[in-house]
Structures are given as structure tokens and as C-alpha cells.
Amino acid sequence: MDYLRELEGKRVHDHLLYKKSMMMSKLCERRVWVPGPIIVGAGPSGLAVAACLKQKGVPSLIIERSSCIAPLWQFKTYDRLRLHLPKHFCELPFMSFPSNFPTYPTKQQFVAYLEAYAKKFDIRPVFNETVETAEFDDLYGFWRVRTRGSKAVEGTCEYACQWLIVATGENAEAYVPEFEGMRDFVGPIMHTSCYRSGEPFHGKRVLVVGCGNSGMEVCLDLSNYNAQPSIVVRDSVHVLPQEMLGSSTFGLSMWLLKWFPIRIADQFLLLMSRIKLGNTAQLGLIRPKVGPLELKSLTGKTPVLDVGTLAKIKSGNVKVCRGIKRLTSHAVEFVDGQVDNFDAIILATGYRSNAPSWLKESNMFSKEDGFPRRPFPNGWKGESGLYAVGFTKRGLLGSSMDAKNIAVDIASHWKAEAKQFMAFTCSPLPHYSKQDERDHAQMKEEKKRKICTTK
Ligand SMILES: Cc1cc2nc3c(=O)[nH]c(=O)nc-3n(C[C@H](O)[C@H](O)[C@H](O)COP(=O)(O)OP(=O)(O)OC[C@H]3O[C@@H](n4cnc5c(N)ncnc54)[C@H](O)[C@@H]3O)c2cc1C
Numbered sequence: 001m002d003y004l005r006e007l008e009g010k011r012v013h014d015h016l017l018y019k020k021s022m023m024m025s026k027l028c029e030r031r032v033w034v035p036g037p038i039i040v041g042a043g044p045s046g047l048a049v050a051a052c053l054k055q056k057g058v059p060s061l062i063i064e065r066s067s068c069i070a071p072l073w074q075f076k077t078y079d080r081l082r083l084h085l086p087k088h089f090c091e092l093p094f095m096s097f098p099s100n101f102p103t104y105p106t107k108q109q110f111v112a113y114l115e116a117y118a119k120k121f122d123i124r125p126v127f128n129e130t131v132e133t134a135e136f137d138d139l140y141g142f143w144r145v146r147t148r149g150s151k152a153v154e155g156t157c158e159y160a161c162q163w164l165i166v167a168t169g170e171n172a173e174a175y176v177p178e179f180e181g182m183r184d185f186v187g188p189i190m191h192t193s194c195y196r197s198g199e200p201f202h203g204k205r206v207l208v209v210g211c212g213n214s215g216m217e218v219c220l221d222l223s224n225y226n227a228q229p230s231i232v233v234r235d236s237v238h239v240l241p242q243e244m245l246g247s248s249t250f251g252l253s254m255w256l257l258k259w260f261p262i263r264i265a266d267q268f269l270l271l272m273s274r275i276k277l278g279n280t281a282q283l284g285l286i287r288p289k290v291g292p293l294e295l296k297s298l299t300g301k302t303p304v305l306d307v308g309t310l311a312k313i314k315s316g317n318v319k320v321c322r323g324i325k326r327l328t329s330h331a332v333e334f335v336d337g338q339v340d341n342f343d344a345i346i347l348a349t350g351y352r353s354n355a356p357s358w359l360k361e362s363n364m365f366s367k368e369d370g371f372p373r374r375p376f377p378n379g380w381k382g383e384s385g386l387y388a389v390g391f392t393k394r395g396l397l398g399s400s401m402d403a404k405n406i407a408v409d410i411a412s413h414w415k416a417e418a419k420q421f422m423a424f425t426c427s428p429l430p431h432y433s434k435q436d437e438r439d440h441a442q443m444k445e446e447k448k449r450k451i452c453t454t455k
């Protein structure tokens with residue numbers, strides 16, 4: 001923790017220095033000095049880390065661009081969504097799901113759980129503020145986090161803090177690929193984050209692009225609403241049954257990985273899948289050469305856990321297509337030369353991290369994919385008090401692991417720092433008065449004197 005040692009000398013002056021730099025910049029309308037970490041994002045990861053910190057006596061502040069906690073779950077997911085892993089693999093630290101919840105809770109139940117979680121740990125995020133930039137001020141040794149109000153809250157704000165926790169998630173922005181002729185297509189084109197149910201698509205020919213868990217489930221939903229869905233499988237995909245041998249495939253995988261090498265575990269899963277689902281390649285769903293768990297661990301690509309789509313493909317209710325070549329006004333041409341007419345297109349093409357767009361740092365986070373460069377389980381910690389929670393490609397379980405690690409790490413510095421830190425903290429910072437200006441002048445004099453004596 002070299003940076004902490006470096007800070008010791010500066011800390012006493014931080015408050016004044018911070019004000020000074022603010023006077024110079026005049027960039028923001030409000031300024032707030034936050035004791036403890038700032039957490040960007042109030043999804044499950046942000047809530048988990050705030051709770052873990054609280055348990056260790058460390059206060060924190062969550063900044064969330066939306067108007068509520070877990071907006072991904074509340075606003076950007078389809079109605080029929082349920083957790084696809086059993087609930088005990090999805091619980092956040094220190095709070096189990098209610099025993100009356102089913103094994104695979106609905107999204108409404110999951111949101112209710114998260115709301116109860118925030119209430120239990122008295123987590124009250126700042127809503128409707130989007131973090132536009134966050135950068136470490138080398139000179140003064142703290143993070144500057146600039147936000148812009150969205151909707152209800154107007155204006156800008158600059159927060160300053162010693163620790164910054166990135167909790168903006170793997171799914172921060174919908175990924176919308178470009179296809180030739182996309183503008184010519186006359187029907188609606190929407191991302192799955194805007195899809196709620198198949199109801200408006202009754203009787204319509206709908207092309208679903210992408211065969212991850214979202215694409216597969218949206219096809220099932222469309223079919224249940226008597227639409228005619230087709231799914232684009234441009235490459236290969238592992239489809240596994242959600243349960244096998246009376247247990248969840250995920251639980252069984254975890255157990256297998258404890259006792260066997262990953263390739264043996266994969267062989268077992270593939271054998272059981274073959275028995276339960278048959279040869280998926282015959283349906284156009286060719287399996288990757290690498291097994292599902294090894295692929296997940298190498299690339300983060302989640303296998304599809306089948307909740308009924310495969311039966312719809314077998315019965316011909318869902319059609320499988322190859323990659324898209326181009327779009328025309330009413331049709332799609334595929335790479336194998338097939339051309340079909342469609343009324344609507346749903347892009348189940350996944351998401352991207354948005355960290356590179358606002359985090360002015362490139363050591364910890366890759367500019368290319370917006371994920372921490374260090375592989376799991378070591379991606380949670382960077383330099384200068386920077387942390388990441390929820391970028392493990394291991395779902396909510398991964399978020400909980402990160403959250404616990406971060407809280408232990410920050411708490412180990414917090415006690416030593418807190419007294420000194422709090423003494424010079426005021427939140428929010430007042431606007432600059434005559435006294436501030438006198439402080440500023442005095443500080444400048446002191447600095448000059450110091451420079452003279454060291455010379
Ligand atoms: C449809 C779907 C189903 C899933 N189901 C499961 C499952 O069953 N089990 C499982 O383990 N995992 C599942 N996952 C994966 C993962 O666990 C979830 O995506 C989970 O929501 C991740 O939590 P998070 O807090 O890391 O990210 P998010 O829930 O995305 O939260 C990030 C928050 O950051 C905010 N934010 C982003 N940028 C900014 C900014 N610049 N300023 C301020 N705020 C910002 C966002 O508004 C958001 O609220 C699922 C994912 C999806 C998409």
C-alpha cells in the first residue's frame with residue numbers, strides 16, 4: 001500500500017488542498033467529500049459491497065444513474081425472467097432468500113429480495129446521477145468523481161474520496177451490432193433489454209439474433225405467445241439442461257469441479273446432456289470444441305441452461321438460422337444463402353461494460369473490453385484505492401466473493417485512516433467564503449515556506 005504511505009504526509013492538508021483545487025476548477029455546481037468509498041452502481045454488486053463494508057463499520061456512498069436499485073432487473077429484463085441458478089447460489093452476503101421463495105425466484109421476487117437487502121443494511125444510494133468521469137488526483141491523493149444529474153436531479157457534482165469501487169457491471173450497455181441494410185428494414189428492431197413479452201408479436205415472424213440465455217428464452221416466450229420465432233446461431237453453443245440427476249446442473253458442476261479436473265467434469269455434463277437433450281447439433285446447435293465449463297472459465301461465455309426452448313426447436317415452433325449476411329426492407333439474407341421474410345428483429349446480442357467511457361484509468365481496467373485485466377479471482381483490486389466488484393463472469397456468486405474481499409481490504413486501512421480522515425472532512429463542502437480564501441492564502445504561504453526550508 002505504497003499510495004497510503006505517500007498519502008500520510010498529504011492527508012492533513014487534503015481538505016484545504018481539495019478546496020483550493022475546486023476554486024481553481026469551478027467546474028461543478030456541488031462538491032462533496034465522501035468519507036469512505038464511493039461505489040458506482042446500485043445493482044446487486046454495489047449493494048453487496050456496501051453491505052459488507054457496513055458490517056465492518058465502513059460507511060460508503062453509492063451513486064446510481066437510474067432512479068432505483070437494480071434497474072437492470074427492474075427495467076431492462078423480460079417479464080418471464082427467473083434466476084436460472086438455484087437461489088442459494090444467487091444470494092448476497094449476510095442475507096438468505098426467504099424460505100417460501102421457489103428454487104428459481106422470479107425477477108419480481110429477486111427485486112423484492114434486493115429491496116429488503118438495501119433496507120436491512122440501510123443502504124441509501126444517490127439516485128439519478130450518472131458518473132461521467134472518475135480519475136485519481138495524483139497530486140492530492142484522492143479520487144475525483146464527477147457526476148451529471150439525470151431526470152429529476154439537474155446539474156453536476158464533484159465528489160472526492162479515497163477509495164473508488166466500480167460496480168457498473170458486465171451488462172452496463174446493450175450491445176447493438178451493425179448489419180448491412182439495417183436501416184432498410186421496415187419492421188421494429190429492438191434489443192432484448194427493451195423486450196418485455198411476446199404479446200405484441202402474436203402471429204408475427206420474429207428473428208431473434210443471438211443464442212445466449214436471453215435469445216433462447218425470448219424465443220420460448222415468443223412461441224408461447226403464438227409468434228413465429230427464428231433464432232440466429234452464427235457459431236456454436238452449449239445447451240445444457242437446467243437440472244440433471246435431480247439436482248441443478250450448476251450445483252452439480254460446482255460439485256464435479258471440487259473433485260475432478262475440468263475436462264472430466266465437462267465430459268460428464270456432456271454425457272448427461274446427450275442423454276437428456278439428444279444430439280443438439282442435429283437441430284443446428286453445434287457444440288463448441290471446448291467443453292462448457294472450460295469455455296466458461298476461458299472466455300466467460302455462459303452455457304445456455306435450457307428452460308424449454310429446445311423442445312420448441314424440436315417441434316419446429318422455433319427455427320434455427322445461420323449468421324446474418326444482410327437485411328433488406330422485409331427480409332433477412334443469411335450466410336448460407338437462405339432468405340426469409342420477417343416482421344420484427346430482436347437483438348439478443350448481449351451487453352458491454354461501460355467502465356472505459358468514464359473511468360480515467362488504464363492499469364486495472366482494459367480499455368478494450370472494460371473488464372479488469374487480472375483474471376479471476378484477482379480482478380477485484382487495483383492501485384490507488386481502486387476496486388471492481390461484479391466483473392468475474394461468474395454471476396451473483398462472483399459479485400459476493402468480490403464484495404467480501406474488497407470490504408476486508410478497505411476495512412484494514414479504514415480504522416487507521418478514519419480518525420485523521422474524519423477530522424478534515426465536511427460533507428457537503430461549503431461554497432467558498434472569505435475564510436476559505438484566507439485559508440487558501442495561508443496554505444499557499446505555508447507551502448512556500450516549506451519549499452524554502454527544504455531547499
Ligand atoms: C437477463 C439477465 C439474467 C441474469 N440472471 C442471473 C442469474 O440467474 N444468476 C446469476 O448469478 N447471474 C445472473 N445474471 C448475471 C448478473 O448476476 C447480473 O447481471 C447482475 O445484475 C449483475 O449485478 P451488477 O450489480 O454487477 O450489475 P448491474 O445489475 O448491471 O448493476 C450495475 C449498475 O450500475 C449502474 N451504472 C452503470 N453505469 C453507471 C454510471 N456511469 N454512473 C452511475 N451508475 C451507473 C447501472 O444503472 C446499474 O444499476 C443475469 C444477467 C442478465 C442480463
Ligand SMILES: NC(=O)C1=CN([C@@H]2O[C@H](COP(=O)(O)OP(=O)(O)OC[C@H]3O[C@@H](n4cnc5c(N)ncnc54)[C@H](OP(=O)(O)O)[C@@H]3O)[C@@H](O)[C@H]2O)C=CC1
Binds near residue numbers: 083234
Ligand atoms: N434466466 C437467466 O438467469 C438469464 C441469464 N442471462 C445472463 O445474462 C448475461 C447476458 O446474456 P445474453 O443477453 O444472452 O448475452 P450473451 O452475451 O450471453 O449472448 C450474446 C449472443 O449474441 C450473439 N451475437 C453477438 N453479436 C452477434 C452478431 N453480430 N450476429 C449474430 N449473433 C451475435 C453471441 O454469439 P457468439 O457466441 O457467437 O458471440 C451470443 O450468442 C449472461 O450472463 C446470461 O447467462 C440472460 C438471460 C436469462
Ligand SMILES: O=C(O)C(=O)Cc1c[nH]c2ccccc12
Binds near residue numbers: 085
Ligand atoms: O453468468 C451467468 O449468467 C450466470 O448466471 C452465472 C454462471 C456462472 N457460471 C455458470 C455456468 C453455467 C451457467 C451459469 C453460470
